[in-house]
Amino acid sequence: MLVLALDTATPTLVAGLARWSAGDGVTVLAERAVPSGTKHAELLTPAIEGVLADAGLAIGAVEAVVTGLGPGPFTGLRVGVVTAAALADARGIPAVGVCSLDAVGTGARTVVTDARRKETYWAAYATDGTRVEGPAVARPEELGLPGPFTGDPAFAERLGAPVTPADVTTAGLLRAAAPQLADPGSAAPLVPLYLRRPDAVPPTSIKPVTR
């Protein structure tokens, strides 16, 4: 099965093309990791066209789309999720969402990524890669997990432990998506892992305009 994988949960967007089968696992054909900051919307579709060109394939050959659902900064995160949903809808192919943190690194680890506001998104994994805690958002000082840490090394000092630098990868996304790819009918709707409520405070009382 030819799978297009996307993720925009971190400042480096990922687009990848891979062959996947239940028996043989993942073969990545092309991958682009683009440092995109807040320019995910501008750069994601060119990256998708780029990996299609790299692999010498047309969009019509893609049979499923896998996307990271975050957690990640909301605006960029939505770009990836809506792109995956729209591509899959237009082509009539399944769209599969996975936790983006599941696609960072392998083995026993605690993954940390930037949640802004001096906090980190995190999730903890057992040796076999199963997620055992998270995803959640916390101040790194209060995380209280031993590591080893993988992900955004900017948090090393505040975690008091080294962080092995690692990003979301196409292989990681497909690994996390395997159960749903094996049975696309089971794929849940694409709902971002926001983990935070929208910033919006209802006015407690109506203030006179003139004072």
Place this chain on the structure above:
Amino acid sequence: MNEPIVLGFETSCDETGVGIVRGHTLLADALATSMAEHERFGGVVPEIASRAHLEAMVPTVHRALADAGIAASDVDAVAVTSGPGLTGALLVGVAAAKAYALALGKPLYGVNHLAAHVAVDELQHGPLAEPSIAMLVSGGHSSLLLVPDLAQEVQSLGRTIDDAAGEAFDKVARVLGLPFPGGPPVDRAAREGDARAIAFPRGLTGPRDAAYDFSFSGLKTAVARWVEARERAGEPVPVADVAASFQEAVADVLTAKAVRACRDHGVDHLVLGGGVAANSRLRALAEERCAAAGIVLRVPSPRLCTDNGAMVAALGSRLVAAGVAPSAPDLGADSSLPIDVVSR
């Protein structure tokens, strides 16, 4: 009839709009709104709007395709509001439109929301007379435009220097204890009131003021001050009279400036657009003054005045017909896209 079918996306504020047109023919105008979720905040909360756009996107596309009776593969071009608007909200539409265009192998046009408000009238009243003057008034914008060529050239004559007209309606509604958004309830309340009961100020109408700019902040404050003085004195507030007098001040300024712009530029066609163009007094006064000045007035039906996807598809259709180049693959959103950029 081989005119191209254009799929249009609008997500600049709280409406998720997906419209489909063939040439000047409206095929579908599907809309989802998060308005109810913003009500308790008294204004649109960008993050709530953006989350709602994502949830509504694919279902709204499905509704539009079903209403039009076409398949996605029948679409010849995709258009999307690229600005101005709320960045996070715009980006959901831009990303979705780019993905549909890529998946369908069709050209993509990132368009200006304001120009789309003008274009939508072509779906009801046929090709726009060019040049036209356009006045767009809503909760987000208040603009007076000269439109020599809708596909290529739109000039700004004036705009609000403070609040949008629709914002003034929202704030006055709040002062009067009427629901949000304020436009329809103020309009309804005003029907029972006397528009000459209270002489509210007409902003920027002095001889040395900018002829085509608007200001609604002073009017809003004057209404609030008037109502608060009544309340402090323990007297009842005549809600209908306040609503009618406020609405009269807004309609008076808007129509006077629009007619003056037509006269000054020798233009005999005026197009209204935006949510406030659904206001009954504004429509009536515009008709009266345009008739007196020999100006042809074009106002889309209220449903097409407010934000929707059909207006974006309508402008996309104009761009395709005019042979304008599609947008580059790195199209993004620009929250303050200038009006002279019709497409990018």
